[in-house]
Amino acid sequence: GTQSLHTNSYDEAWALPSDQAVELALRTQQIIAYETGIPDVVDPLGGSYYIENLTDRMEEEAYKYFRKIDALGGILNAIKSGYIQREIAATSYIHQKKVESGDIKIIGVNMFQKENEEPINILKVDLRAERKQKMRLREVKAARDENEVRRSLERLREAYEGDGNSMPFVIDAVKKYATLEEIASVGREVFGDWKEPAIL
Numbered sequence: 001g002t003q004s005l006h007t008n009s010y011d012e013a014w015a016l017p018s019d020q021a022v023e024l025a026l027r028t029q030q031i032i033a034y035e036t037g038i039p040d041v042v043d044p045l046g047g048s049y050y051i052e053n054l055t056d057r058m059e060e061e062a063y064k065y066f067r068k069i070d071a072l073g074g075i076l077n078a079i080k081s082g083y084i085q086r087e088i089a090a091t092s093y094i095h096q097k098k099v100e101s102g103d104i105k106i107i108g109v110n111m112f113q114k115e116n117e118e119p120i121n122i123l124k125v126d127l128r129a130e131r132k133q134k135m136r137l138r139e140v141k142a143a144r145d146e147n148e149v150r151r152s153l154e155r156l157r158e159a160y161e162g163d164g165n166s167m168p169f170v171i172d173a174v175k176k177y178a179t180l181e182e183i184a185s186v187g188r189e190v191f192g193d194w195k196e197p198a199i200l
Contacts, residue, residue, distance in 0.1 A: 005029060011120055018123045085196060137179070144177035152176040153186050160190040 007025040009017030015023075065087075072078045079085075098104040105111050142200050145167045152173040159166040173183050 005032070011122060014120070015122045016125065018121060020121075140177055142180075148176045149173070149178050149182070153178055153182060156183065156188050157190060160187060 005027060011017055011021045011023045014085035027031045028094050033039055044155060069075055071077045072083060102110050156169040159169040169184060
């Protein structure tokens with residue numbers, strides 16, 4: 001059985017989840033937990049030939065990918081060569097074609113659609129919150145010791161350029177009130193920016 005279950009809010013892809021969407025996600029978990037009886041046994045589908053067969057097939061498909069990635073020289077080479085992104089793009093394309101043709105059925109998308117469905121209400125964050133946060137940031141920068149911040153970022157750079165653990169230096173920079181952008185900038189200067197390889 002599953003060890004943990006996360007249900008996304010339906011509007012998470014567009015914005016911060018609304019209260020209504022969060023509640024629906026929570027109620028989904030609560031129905032599974034308290035109404036279905038599924039958690040009353042360790043493995044509700046244990047011993048099912050069908051499930052075991054699906055598991056075996058999924059495992060074999062996963063190992064095929066492991067072998068392909070090993071043949072490419074490991075995961076880093078697979079990423080750098082664009083193989084991983086090509087596979088994701090190809091799979092997404094095939095899946096979308098099956099959804100649009102109706103081979104894969106999705107309730108509310110390609111079957112049982114509502115004629116006059118109301119648009120999803122997207123949570124809009126009050127811009128005053130952004131202005132308030134910017135003001136707080138200016139206050140923090142004005143009150144901190146700039147020399148301490150600069151020294152902590154320099155120590156962080158040295159840690160990044162070395163072979164040791166850099167986390168204590170990140171923590172030190174945070175304690176000196178270096179901003180996330182300032183800390184990230186040091187990382188970009190040392191390691192560069194990762195750019196997704198073009199998919200050919």
